[in-house]
Amino acid sequence: MTDSIEPSTSTSDPNSNSTPTPTILLHPRREPFEHGLLPIQKLIFTDPVQALTQLKEKLSSSLALRVGSAALADALQISSDHARLILDTLSSVLHSESDPLVTARPEDVDSIGADLRDLVLFLYIQSYKRLLPRSHKDSAAVADVWPSTSAFDGYLSALSPLQLVRSNTRRFMPSLADEEAHQLSYLQKHLANILSLLSEPVEGEGEESMLLWLGLLIEIPFLQILTMKGFEHLGFLIHFGDKGSEGVPLSQAAPFFANSDPDMPAVPVLASQVHDWLLEIIAASLEHVSEKNSAKESGSPSSSDQDIAMSDASPGSAKASQSASSSFFIEGVSKSSYVKQASDLKNSSVKVINCHDSVIYVLAPLRYATIYGCSDATIVLGAVGKAVRVEHCERVHVILASKRVCIVNCRECIFFLGVNQRPLIVGDNHKLQVAPYNTFYSQLGEHMTEVGIDATINRWHEPLALGVIDPHDSLSHPAGVADAQTESAACLDPDQFTNFLIPNWFEGEPIKSTRNNPFPLPDLYFTSQQRNKKNLGEIQQILREAPLEENRKRELSCALHIYFKDWLYASGNIRQLYCLLGD
Template sequence: MPDSLLWCREEVFDIAKFPLPHNTFTINALPHLARLFASADSSRKYTVSFTTWAKIATQLLHFSNELAQLVFTTFTALKHGQGSQTIPASVDGPEFLAFLFTTLFHTSSFRTRRNTRFPTETSPTAPFPSPHSPASPGSPAYNVSSGPGQAEYQAFVSAHLVTLLSSLSLAVSGTPAVGTVLTVSPRHINALGIFLSGGDGNFQVSALSQLVPELLDASDMIPVPTVVAALNGMFRPDIDDITPDPVAEQPPGMIPREIPTVISGQLKSTVVQSAEGDLVITDCTKSTIYILSPVRTARISGCSECTIVIGAVSGVAIVQECTRMTIIAATTAIHLLASTDSTAHLICKTRPAVLQGCRNVVFGPYNTVFDSLDADLTAAGLSACVNQWDRPVVIGADAWSLQDPGDFYPFVVPFNNDRGMINPASLPEPYASALRQRIEAVSTIHRMVRSDELSRDARAELNAAIQRLFKMWLGATGNARQVTELMTLETR
């Protein structure tokens, strides 16, 4: 393909952040890992079972059982866009090896060039950054540019592409004879699609092997150095600066280039927006954000005192370096990293992950409804009947709790909301009981207002007191601003 470009899928590198044991899992471990995958695959289907992976991860790489399971289920959520209540029996070996490669970026020198803020496991006894430090998730400002981007990701991939492709070859063929030149096939190249995309800037290929003409014939096997040279010549660190031409003709076998929906820098705002594909929300403060549509991945970072409602995430949602935030979402998987004093109301197909750097993370039952919720759940392959919101897996400090039933309140989406709709996620009895008591208390006040036992003046005084307190609550919580902004949106 002439003028072929290659770029990294940033959402995959972002999501592939795990507290890995650095001394046992390195780039140099990939070839040995590939040989173990191949030797354990008696079916020769080039797959890796969870049993095989868990044994290798815990015994050879010194992963905990929880970390081994989390890495495996995260891969399945990313690859298939849908998770499972149970761990899948097996996954594609070359693709899983390619995903493991991306997890190593966060232990490399490429990661530390611009992004040294993310807490790592190299110093497990180091204290959490000071609340006044720029590294603290409580800091009011978070500069996205301080984190890694295409240049760092591409430099990492380019530097280790020979090792990765050689390992992928070993994952299929096993240990070669002495002196054999390792070769790759379309399957090896396509396995890189878990973290790479390529095309012409306007459109992208559906399979990466389309970028290498020598591999168009599925029977071709090409030496690894030849493929490395071809791919390294295609990397474009400035891909984000290339705007697709809206009138460009779509070539056969290609799809429109996927560009994430980005919401950034909102301050005391109400945002109502639809999205698809990958969603990025960064650096928002004291804002309410509604994304009432299904997306593939969601990355939320550097947000403070925000409420974010997402229709459904078919893959993985990640919340990092956020503070005093509430997220309401249905998702296959969710990871929370370096986030504090935040609450998640979830429909979650797999166990939520609380990773390093978190403090005071609260999990509560899913608490909202809106018109497109059922359709969003279906589009994302989710069901409210499969919900593990209250069974988080913790890698690191035990920094979470379940929401106190007395603190549970339904969240009302003030538009696209049929009053007759019912929350599809069943409410555990302690929460349902607390909610019934609260509803009864409100009903009692209503009856008092309408009661003949009160004089007209007394009813008027009680009504005025309720309205006064309600207005005070609107102002204190910031909901008065949201009501005003929603009224403005309605008139547009």
């Protein structure tokens, strides 16, 4: 079975109770579930349908189809910072690149606002619970690379047993197929509610004519209809085939609206009819995912399954793979350097998973990036136009240029950031530091322009900390800490700030100086850098002019080399030196 789109050319008969048989497969859009969930307690509704229906009525009372941050803050009784965070997050996971919120300048986001229907869907899925992480098959191999001791062992000993397990247990991402099945099941369970929020009631003076127009009996007490525009907003959560939102518009894949005259409004359909049709497709899609999983577990080859089991790579070997969802995986890199350039990646997203004691370079324009479960590594991302998520990492240096970044459950990490939005810090974090962007490569400016990153805006020093406990985690949580604020990040001491020189990965080009860094350095960091450079020059001058005999100079030079070599090995920078030398 292929996932190609084959929209039916038949039209639905309003008088018929039969539902068209699905001939296509449906996939959930991963982006809202991976990058669009915010641990804000006021967004987790006990009865989401009732709460969001009332919210929808309140916000649409003025007939406005777009909602700005001020109106949103008032309607949800949240702070202006949280209202703006909702708009920024929604913008990063929207399915339509032409939406005004996606293309808005930062200073215009509050006034432009979000489409009410997209906003309601975004708020509804805040009730989603993530799939439980799977344990690693080779726990002994994991112990070899994951630190057995930590600066926080003393802190962990004071935690409850449940918190201790959550903090010390090595957590691994589920496979793509597992995630897809979990998200499909969620959509299957909540589909009626989702369609209800996108639908319009048949009521008022025109009810009788509308019912007759649809060929229905007037005795039906309450009906909801779905317009073509309302249906297309389902594209926020689903798509048909593997090309996502870049493929055939959602309405053209549905028999209700396919081949509609663009100059004439399409006839609305009953929400219940759309519901039954989509349920059949979701059931068929779940069966397809289950068959692929069964074939993979039995060892049967499947040409259509390009998914990989993310927990199967040994920590000592690198595994790079492309999935059917346009994600490129870099997994299990250990004690080595690894590089990918734009010419190597024809994908929209990258996931760096379970890499240890290594230097990873992804020098390409991307839409999304995820860094998960890495330790003692340096990871350089090129330009990420939508969002970056860094989760469950320890002692990692991350260098990235992106619209936004979310940091979750990390320890002793330093983030060198060029970001247009405030860094979001979520979960159980400890001793995080943020610093200005500190590197450059020859195609960086071109990549930033391609994905829409503005080098004149860098909000690296404005981290926004949310809750310690993530309500989207499927694990139960200790009582009484749901609203506790996570530990934020400190700014790196300017005297500790250094530039990061990227090796010459581009054939025929000289190594570029980091002076071409597109993000201007703050005055404190620039002054410190100049001072350190001056001090280094003075020390070099003193050593050159020191009145020492030749044998003493040789002894001093030898001692300096030994200390420098020891530092290179102790810090792990010896690997970076080998890269710079072209090893």
